[in-house]
Amino acid sequence: MSSSDRPIRDFMTPSVHTIPMESTLPQARAMMKEHGIRHLPVLDGTSLVGLLSDRDLARMEGFPMIDFDLVSVPDAMSEEPYVVAPDDAAIDVFRTMQERRYGSAIISDGGTVVGVFTTTDALRVLVELMR
Template sequence: MSHVVDDFMTRAVHTIGTKSPLSEAHRLMNDHAIRHLPVLEGGRLVGVVSMRDLHLIETLKGVDPKEVIVEEAMSQDAYTVPPGTSLSEVARTMAEHKYGSAVVARGGRVEGIFTTIDALKALDALLSSSRKPARKSTPRKAKTGKSTRATTKRPAGKRATKSPARKAAPARKAAPARKRGGR
């Protein structure tokens, strides 16, 4: 059975406009615990901005996240796939190029997003469904002539004897404290 990206993508996609400030992108990402936002202009996909992109731009000297717009931080080369694309193809391409997400779009309209988190959820689901149920182990029977603790019966009123106590390993000495050079 072949799986497609639609089976595991996130359908409720949060997006942002090109002219929105970076502070708005940050707020959206933090509020929804996401790391990728498809960027739209006139309802059509024009790029993607990631949390990493925001951090990179915001660390530049003199950058005010309230004044810099998303268009200046986004990647225009968003990895985009149409619905129905093979899951293995998407995963292979993401791994090969180290993409953090694939935007699932048809005719420039975003239908979903498939991130590395979605990929891990897909991996878990696929591995879980292909696992064979664990065999139940049967208890081992005691060999004839030898008794085990579980099968040994004691006469009434007799206590079990304790095995001799093990000696504790000698305590290790602590390493001497290092002296710091004084200034």
């Protein structure tokens, strides 16, 4: 298998931290800080309903008329994250992320979130290729 044929599962981060949609933004910020991450898939039970990023948090903090501590995750999340299957060609995922300026791709297998691929992962791949 050539490197351009490899599936995204070969490059994704498999241990994904998720957040329930009932959570507040301070809870999300604490989780991101605790785990050193910038993206949280948002779940309603086990179903993916959105994605919350550190940029979403920063945007909400920028509104002085909003009490950040009372805002729920669904009010700040992106409702249509970029979702791909584990066997999708990594090169296609990379290209789509680059062309559409996405910071992450959520990897879903049969509706279950099984991984995430972020720009940080992309840099790790680039470093490996440059060795």
